[in-house]
Amino acid sequence: xxxxxxxxxxxxxxxxxxxxxxxxxxxxxxxxxxxxxxxxxxxxxxxxxxxxxxxxxxxxxxxxxxxxxxxxxxxxxxxxxxxxxxxxxxxxxxxxxxxxxxxxxxxxxxxxxxxxxxxxxxxxxxxxxxx
Amino acid sequence: xxxxxxxxxxxxxxxxxxxxxxxxxxxxxxxxxxxxxxxxxxxxxxxxxxxxxxxxxxxxxxxxxxxxxxxxxxxxxxxxxxxxxxxxxxxxxxxxxxxxxxxxxxxxxxxxxxxxxxxxxxxxxxxxxxxxxxxxxxxxxxxxxxxxxxxxxxxxxxxxxxxxxxxxxxxxxxxxxxxxxxxxxxxxxxxxxxxxxxxxxxxxxxxxxxxxxxxxxxxxxxxxxxxxxxxxxxxxxxxxxxxxxxxxxxxxxxxxxxxxxxxxxxxxxxxxxxxxxxxxxxxxxxxxxxxxxxxxxxxxxxxxxxxxxxxxxxxxxxxxxxxxxxxxxxxxxxxxxxxxxxxxxxxxxxxxxxxxxxxxxxxxxxxxxxxxxxxxxxxxxxxxxxxxxxxxxxxxxxxxxxxxxxxxxxxxxxxxxxxxxxxxxxxxxxxxxxxxxxxxxxxxxxxxxxxxxxxxxxxxxxxxxxxxxxxxxxxxxxxxxxxxxxxxxxxxxxxxxxxxxxxxxxxxxxxxxxxxxxxxxxxxxxxxxxxxxxxxxxxxxxxxxxxxxxxxxxxxxxxxxxxxxxxxxxxxxxxxxxxxxxxxxxxxxxxxxxxxxxxxxxxxxxxxxxxxxxxxxxxxxxxxxxxxxxxxxxxxxxxxxxxxxxxxxxxxxxxxxxxxxxxxx
Numbered sequence: 001x002x003x004x005x006x007x008x009x010x011x012x013x014x015x016x017x018x019x020x021x022x023x024x025x026x027x028x029x030x031x032x033x034x035x036x037x038x039x040x041x042x043x044x045x046x047x048x049x050x051x052x053x054x055x056x057x058x059x060x061x062x063x064x065x066x067x068x069x070x071x072x073x074x075x076x077x078x079x080x081x082x083x084x085x086x087x088x089x090x091x092x093x094x095x096x097x098x099x100x101x102x103x104x105x106x107x108x109x110x111x112x113x114x115x116x117x118x119x120x121x122x123x124x125x126x127x128x129x130x131x
Numbered sequence: 132x133x134x135x136x137x138x139x140x141x142x143x144x145x146x147x148x149x150x151x152x153x154x155x156x157x158x159x160x161x162x163x164x165x166x167x168x169x170x171x172x173x174x175x176x177x178x179x180x181x182x183x184x185x186x187x188x189x190x191x192x193x194x195x196x197x198x199x200x201x202x203x204x205x206x207x208x209x210x211x212x213x214x215x216x217x218x219x220x221x222x223x224x225x226x227x228x229x230x231x232x233x234x235x236x237x238x239x240x241x242x243x244x245x246x247x248x249x250x251x252x253x254x255x256x257x258x259x260x261x262x263x264x265x266x267x268x269x270x271x272x273x274x275x276x277x278x279x280x281x282x283x284x285x286x287x288x289x290x291x292x293x294x295x296x297x298x299x300x301x302x303x304x305x306x307x308x309x310x311x312x313x314x315x316x317x318x319x320x321x322x323x324x325x326x327x328x329x330x331x332x333x334x335x336x337x338x339x340x341x342x343x344x345x346x347x348x349x350x351x352x353x354x355x356x357x358x359x360x361x362x363x364x365x366x367x368x369x370x371x372x373x374x375x376x377x378x379x380x381x382x383x384x385x386x387x388x389x390x391x392x393x394x395x396x397x398x399x400x401x402x403x404x405x406x407x408x409x410x411x412x413x414x415x416x417x418x419x420x421x422x423x424x425x426x427x428x429x430x431x432x433x434x435x436x437x438x439x440x441x442x443x444x445x446x447x448x449x450x451x452x453x454x455x456x457x458x459x460x461x462x463x464x465x466x467x468x469x470x471x472x473x474x475x476x477x478x479x480x481x482x483x484x485x486x487x488x489x490x491x492x493x494x495x496x497x498x499x500x501x502x503x504x505x506x507x508x509x510x511x512x513x514x515x516x517x518x519x520x521x522x523x524x525x526x527x528x529x530x531x532x533x534x535x536x537x538x539x540x541x542x543x544x545x546x547x548x549x550x551x552x553x554x555x556x557x558x559x560x561x562x563x564x565x566x567x568x569x570x571x572x573x574x575x576x577x578x579x580x581x582x583x584x585x586x587x588x589x590x591x592x593x594x595x596x597x598x599x600x601x602x603x604x605x606x607x608x609x610x611x612x613x614x615x616x617x618x619x620x621x622x623x624x625x626x627x628x629x630x631x632x633x634x635x636x637x638x639x640x641x642x643x644x645x646x647x648x649x650x651x652x653x654x655x656x657x658x659x660x661x662x663x664x665x666x667x668x669x670x671x672x673x674x675x676x677x678x679x680x681x682x683x684x685x686x687x688x689x690x691x692x693x694x695x696x697x698x699x700x701x702x703x704x705x706x707x708x709x710x711x712x713x714x715x716x717x718x719x720x721x722x723x724x725x726x727x728x729x730x731x732x733x734x735x736x737x738x739x740x741x742x743x744x745x746x747x748x749x750x751x752x753x754x755x756x757x758x759x760x761x762x763x764x765x766x767x768x769x770x771x772x773x774x775x776x777x778x779x780x781x782x783x784x785x786x787x788x789x790x791x792x793x794x795x796x
Contacts, residue, residue: 108584
């Protein structure tokens with residue numbers, strides 16, 4: 001079973017993502033902030049990471065940096081942000097090989113993205129700030 | 132010959148002739164004319180005299196021959212001689228004419244009293260001539276020159292014997308004469324004195340006199356006139372120029388230059404004009420300098436100076452070589468220098484640090500190679516870039532027109548720190564708000580899609596979805612209300628609708644509104660109100676916003692299982708509503724700040740909780756509009772207590788003073 005780690009501080013969003021992903025047959029782990037997510041990653045590997053930007057303790061950017069630079073994981077990462085228009089953010093994420101997605105998103109789209117990233121279908125462009 | 136004449140003419144007409152020459156020329160000319168005149172007169176006189184003499188001589192000769200021919204008796208002879216003399220005298224215009232014998236006795240004369248007298252006069256001593264003799268002599272007696280003619284007359288004169296008998300009948304005498312006459316040949320002399328009367332010859336040479344004199348005078352006058360004119364030509368040219376242009380000299384000295392001649396005087400004149408122009412221009416320049424200096428001097432002291440020193444912007448005016456022409460008090464402070472008006476200080480040579488140095492750098496960077504300044508405006512921070520407390524100034528350089536002081540520029544420094552802070556805060560606010568808005572929207576969208584997908588048919592899940600949607604929608608709308616109030620408050624257009632408000636019901640309603648939120652976090656929300664509470668005049672809707680904000684904050688910043696209490700009290704003049712929680716609290720240093728627009732406590736715990744920083748600002752503004760006040764008591768980690776104090780009546784005076792306060796924020 002494919003394991004997906006969610007890092008999100010907004011409970012409602014977390015809940016809905018969790019519900020959808022489980023319904024689609026993935027094993028979903030929740031973490032309320034970046035620190036918890038990182039700790040989890042250290043312990044057990046996952047196949048995909050979905051993270052929000054704004055979280056307490058450790059925000060999405062630091063988490064992704066840690067995952068790539070420290071843990072040296074190459075797993076696909078979906079980065080959700082309400083601040084997609086910030087060029088600064090995109091610059092910062094440039095070398096980190098993440099898929100940037102804007103909020104609000106639709107769960108169905110998210111599911112499609114995941115299946116593409118994990119499956120054989122060609123993945124979407126790396127940093128696409130689209131709905 | 133022609134060349135000689137030309138030369139002469141040229142010399143005569145020369146502009147500059149040596150003075151001695153001109154003078155001697157005139158004198159010799161006069162002398163020449165004088166001599167000619169004199170000679171002329173003399174000659175004419177001589178000629179006239181000669182003519183007169185010759186006619187006289189002819190007449191005398193004739194008279195002499197006629198006298199000799201006279202014959203007859205003594206008395207006849209006497210009569211005839213007399214007659215001849217008279218004839219001659221009338222013809223020749225004489226003064227004295229007498230016939231004198233050898234004994235100097237007058238035989239005949241035109242003056243009858245002389246007859247028989249012995250003739251003696253001043254000319255008698257002269258020896259009697261042999262022939263007709265002319266002489267011009269000056270007569271002392273008469274006082275004028277006299278022409279004397281002496282002519283010998285050979286005649287037979289009978290010596291008459293004087294008969295003393297008394298019997299003297301003419302016939303007897305005659306007979307006696309005839310009887311006793313003895314003929315003796317004798318020589319008598321004709322003595323003629325010619326005195327030319329005034330009008331005989333004078334008429335002739337008087338005319339000549341006048342004509343010549345007039346000619347001479349005219350000639351002299353002409354020469355003088357011509358010479359003068361020639362000498363004065365240059366001067367007259369200058370005079371003409373002055374006359375025609377005297378009213379426009381100030382405008383343009385050039386008008387006085389003479390272009391169509393180049394003699395020494397004209398050249399000197401033109402040089403003088405040029406020199407005057409140069410001097411005039413130099414004087415203007417100095418005057419402009421002086422005026423500028425004067426204006427600046429005047430502006431140092433006086434109302435203008437005071438005004439300039441007291442404005443909150445810095446003003447610096449520099450000219451050539453960055454010489455400070457003027458710097459007001461504020462600019463002096465900013466640059467960290469004091470300006471000594473008497474000393475000319477140049478920006479280049481001052482030792483400046485920090486802000487002063489940055490400003491100088493900016494000024495120097497705008498200067499072109501010709502020393503002209505270009506306009507530019509930059510924001511310069513008075514401190515390190517990271518320094519939050521440092522002020523920022525908008526420094527603008529504006530070049531000035533070229534003046535007596537050269538190329539200059541005016542530099543203004545305006546403190547824009549507050550503006551920048553506000554701008555940044557607003558930017559942050561907008562960013563935050565959009566982020567905030569997106570979160571509920573995401574939820575709504577996600578849950579709405581979930582519902583519509585029909586993926587979950589568990590009724591509990593479906594209910595949950597609807598609940599979330601509803602809650603988030605409410606959250607969204609509250610957020611939008613907040614944003615709206617903030618912008619309204621800023622414009623000052625928020626309207627307070629005064630009515631009677633029942634505080635008790637207001638408090639319980641607000642508590643009810645937030646109960647859902649409290650329940651989620653398992654927070655104990657308590658409402659304590661007295662049994663009886665008076666109505667107050669207030670705007671119920673606005674006050675409910677205030678309470679919702681305070682309660683919302685209390686719940687938000689209190690972790691799960693916390694307590695939030697809202698109480699109500701009444702005193703003589705006011706009503707107090709207190710919201711107390713045991714949440715994360717607010718450090719004293721942030722107590723003032725949290726009430727400001729878009730500002731939240733500088734606390735990582737606060738940052739981790741979403742908030743827009745406008746709730747407390749809105750609350751305070753509304754409370755103040757009511758004439759009340761919000762206060763906070765809190766310590767970090769020890770919960771917070773907010774007290775809203777509202778007067779019973781919102782008086783008009785209070786409202787007015789509030790408006791003033793608001794505008795200062």
